[in-house]
Amino acid sequence: MCLGIPGEIVEILPDRPDLATVDVSGVRRAINIGLLEDDLEPGDWILIHVGFALSKIDEDEARAALAFLESIGEAYDEEIAALRESMIEAEKG
Known part of the structure; x- marks a missing residue:
């Protein structure tokens, strides 16, 4: 099963x-946030x-989704x- 998982951006x-x-x-x-x-x-x-950002979400929605995902084990x-x-590695050029 593949899930969409919330993550917090630390650095661009x-x-x-x-x-x-x-x-x-x-x-x-x-x-990839492109x-x-x-x-x-x-x-x-x-x-x-799968390594790509699909959408921007608010923190409350992210925390609720994480709580749900953790509950499904x-x-x-x-x-x-x-x-x-x-x-995902940045290409050296």
Whole structure:
């Protein structure tokens, strides 16, 4: 099962404005934010699926979604494990 998971933007990468470091339940990864037209900044919450930000969400919605996802157990644990193993790296140029 693949889930959309809320994450908080920690940093927009200065040399790659289409990538942001995002914290998802203590796991930090580079996430592609290029699909969003919103002006994003650290502290904003986004909904993530397979390494891409799908939408900007508010903090209350993010916390409610995280609480629900944590309550469903195994599927959430699998998604967090997949996030830990994933890597999106900025291309060196």
